[in-house]
Amino acid sequence: MRCIRYGMIGGGKDSFIGAVHRAAMRLDGGWSFVCGALSSTPEKSKASGVEAGLPAERAYGTWTEMIEAESGRDPADRMEAVVIVTPNDLHAAPAEAALRAGFHVVCDKPLCTTVEDAERLEGLARETGSVFAVTYNYSGYPMVRQARRMVLGGEIGPVRRVLVEYTQGWLATKLEETGQKQALWRTDPARAGAGALGDIGTHAEHLARYITGLEIGSVMADASSFVPGRGVEDDAGVLIRFKEKDGVSARGVLVATQIAPGRRNDLRISVFGETGTVEWHQETPESLVVSGLDGPTRVLHRGGDGLCAEARAATRLPPGHPEGFVGAFANIYRGVRSAIRRSPGADLDYPTIHDGVRGVRFIRACLDSARRGGAWVDPG
Ligand SMILES: NC(=O)c1ccc[n+]([C@@H]2O[C@H](COP(=O)([O-])OP(=O)(O)OC[C@H]3O[C@@H](n4cnc5c(N)ncnc54)[C@H](O)[C@@H]3O)[C@@H](O)[C@H]2O)c1
Structure with a gap:
């Protein structure tokens, strides 16, 4: 090509x-x-x-x-x-x-x-x-694709609860005052549009939708600026009601915070279905923890046996040779390239503008909800 x-x-x-x-x-x-x-x-x-x-x-x-x-x-x-x-x-x-x-x-x-x-x-x-x-x-990681395949394939039953948290500590102090380039615009409401919700909360929202295939029906949010004088939220907690699927209206909790000392880029998600659970952590992205109602908890490894075609296709190196952030990004780019070249039968799994719009609607709905003291808001 x-x-x-x-x-x-x-x-x-x-x-x-x-x-x-x-x-x-x-x-x-x-x-x-x-x-x-x-x-x-x-x-x-x-x-x-x-x-x-x-x-x-x-x-x-x-x-x-x-x-x-x-x-x-x-x-x-x-x-x-x-x-x-x-x-x-x-x-x-x-x-x-x-x-x-x-x-x-x-x-x-x-x-x-x-x-x-x-x-x-x-x-x-x-x-x-x-x-x-x-x-x-984050939707480009092989073990995230494995989680999605398992959840969409019914391996944990209808989803009941999603816990997704994205915690960082780098904005726990007023870093923007030191002139740090990335902190400066991220804490300026006119340039960033939102704080933690826009910077990392939107990744968490996308990851939850990607793995579960669920759409968000409404959110109730609480947002704070803990660092005095900061013009955007540096911490947010969101309750989510997902739209009904398979007769179940799943619930979610999403935390996005940038004031958590000791946390680096700690994105983690647990999806609880009627009969099982899948759990993934961005800082140890090579494994996926899978549990059932009983029996032992299993740890699936990237490159290991028994993974789905999507996870295998997103893998470049043999197991035990760690892949990570850049590789996941490259998987997104592979999907985009296939879409541009209209390659027949190729991997077209990449986040589209539709996901982008849903992300912006989610951020706005959370900020509206927080401003209204925690009202339930439909992102539309
Ligand atoms: N997907 C991810 O994991 C991820 C991670 C970090 C940042 N981001 C997003 O990427 C974007 C950039 O973030 P960053 O951390 O790299 O910011 P940054 O401040 O490090 O880089 C921004 C770049 O844009 C340039 N720029 C500013 N005004 C410009 C103009 N008028 N014309 C051309 N270039 C201009 C700056 O000079 C700088 O090179 C943001 O939207 C951020 O949310 C995404």
Whole structure:
């Protein structure tokens, strides 16, 4: 399959996730990095692009310049997809411009900061027929795919309860006051749109929906800013009522906090069905714990015997040779690549703009609920 030529917006020097996307695309092997507008000023943007390996003439000063210049290039060598890894307030405008210019889009989460923008982008993606992925990367882990297959295949019975928590400690103090780049925009309501709910809660929400196949019917949330003077929530607890499936209306608890000392990137989920339980932890992602009503608890290992086709397909290395974050991202990129190239029978499992819209609606519903003292709110 011919490599997909992509341009990146964001992901410049000293940034976090852009380099992870580029590494994941290299690991997947089907992508070619041809241009970018990687930083917030034209000088830095050009310098970042050249440092990341781009030819100087395609290391653009701004994303508007990049979209315009690439649109004018010969179709045989212009970019085909745009990857957006800027702060949250800078997702919607470049995504819209990229769609209007006929490019495919991969955007990091949250899709954007308002439901109105999210729905407009979804409509536009439908109209243009472009592939639009939102990188809920945790759904790319082999053992998460195994968990999904088992739950959807009825191996634990109808789901009754989901516990999902995403806990971090890096914002337990006022890190933004030190000028730390990632903390600065994440705690600025105008740039982030939301705090812990938007930064990590939306990953937890997607993971719960992905593994269970359930949709959220309503939420009741409590959100706090423990660090004095912080303009966004740094901690949230959410009760979830899922829509009924198989005659059961499952319940969930979601915790998203960034003020938990000692917690690094602690995303974990337990799904309790009528007859069994599956449990997965992002910091030990190679295993899945499975229990029944009785009998011994089993630990399934990535690469081991008895796993489903989806988990095997998401695996690159033999068991005991740890894979992780970048590999999971690469699995998402494989799905996106197959969708762009319309490969018959290929793996098309990647989070779409539909998931992005649901994520933004979830964040808004939680913040509405918290503001209203814990009312039940339907995210729509
Ligand atoms: N999926 C994940 O696991 C994951 C992890 C981290 C971050 N994210 C998301 O990725 C996005 C970026 O987060 P980050 O931690 O990498 O942030 P960051 O601050 O490290 O990087 C942001 C980058 O965007 C650049 N930028 C800012 N304005 C720009 C502009 N006008 N034009 C071009 N570039 C511009 C900055 O210079 C920087 O290079 C956020 O939306 C965040 O929520 C996702």
